Amino acid sequence: SQQGEEDPQALSIQEGENATMNCSYKTSINNLQWYRQNSGRGLVHLILIRSNEREKHSGRLRVTLDTSKKSSSLLITASRAADTASYFCATTWNAGNMLTFGGGTRLMVKP
Amino acid sequence: DSGVTQTPKHLITATGQRVTLRCSPRSGDLSVYWYQQSLDQGLQFLIQYYNGEERAKGNILERFSAQQFPDLHSELNLSSLELGDSALYFCASSVDGTAYEQYFGPGTRLTVT
Numbered sequence: 222s223q224q225g226e227e228d229p230q231a232l233s234i235q236e237g238e239n240a241t242m243n244c245s246y247k248t249s250i251n252n253l254q255w256y257r258q259n260s261g262r263g264l265v266h267l268i269l270i271r272s273n274e275r276e277k278h279s280g281r282l283r284v285t286l287d288t289s290k291k292s293s294s295l296l297i298t299a300s301r302a303a304d305t306a307s308y309f310c311a312t313t314w315n316a317g318n319m320l321t322f323g324g325g326t327r328l329m330v331k332p
Numbered sequence: 333d334s335g336v337t338q339t340p341k342h343l344i345t346a347t348g349q350r351v352t353l354r355c356s357p358r359s360g361d362l363s364v365y366w367y368q369q370s371l372d373q374g375l376q377f378l379i380q381y382y383n384g385e386e387r388a389k390g391n392i393l394e395r396f397s398a399q400q401f402p403d404l405h406s407e408l409n410l411s412s413l414e415l416g417d418s419a420l421y422f423c424a425s426s427v428d429g430t431a432y433e434q435y436f437g438p439g440t441r442l443t444v445t
Contacts, residue, residue: 252432254433256436261420262438263334263436263438263439264375264422264424264436265334266433266434266435269433309375313430313432318388318429318430319365319377319388319390320365320377320434322375323374324374325375
């Protein structure tokens with residue numbers, strides 16, 4: 222079974238609005254990463270947050286991590302049509318080597 | 333473009349057959365990971381190789397095997413194929429054996445009929 226669950230499964234917003242996606246996981250982690258996947262294509266790494274960090278920024282992306290609640294959120298500010306994609310959280314835990322992915326959030330940004 | 337290449341892009345084959353998927357990692361990356369993405373199972377880690385040796389194993393069926401060659405390219409072999417093996421198979425690479433920031437290839441879409 223997957224380590225992470227994402228919420229919502231699908232999100233539709235207008236260009237310029239902010240998009241927030243949430244991820245919950247089950248076990249202790251080393252770090253949590255977010256990836257983007259355009260329809261049927263490979264995944265692109267967006268941002269990594271370590272287990273001892275609470276918040277991280279990269280351009281229009283803001284990621285938070287709450288290890289007490291075993292959850293993370295990804296905020297995309299001022300969204301663009303080009304942000305339309307599926308977004309996955311992925312964790313690494315004890316084994317350290319493999320990524321365990323959540324189910325993903327399908328984001329649609331309407332122009 | 334991540335720098336990871338996968339061939340073929342698409343593969344259609346019949347049940348019971350065997351196929352080989354190929355992956356070339358980014359230049360300088362020593363570690364290769366294989367993932368399967370299907371509608372019912374989502375994205376699942378299959379297996380990792382580091383500098384030619386198996387490093388970690390995930391939900392990989394016994395009918396599946398992989399290897400990494402001295403030039404660091406990797407092959408995933410799928411045998412006795414079943415309808416349920418239809419999926420996107422991704423290869424990813426990273427500089428070393430940790431999972432920090434993996435670079436994904438475009439994937440091979442396998443359809444078993």
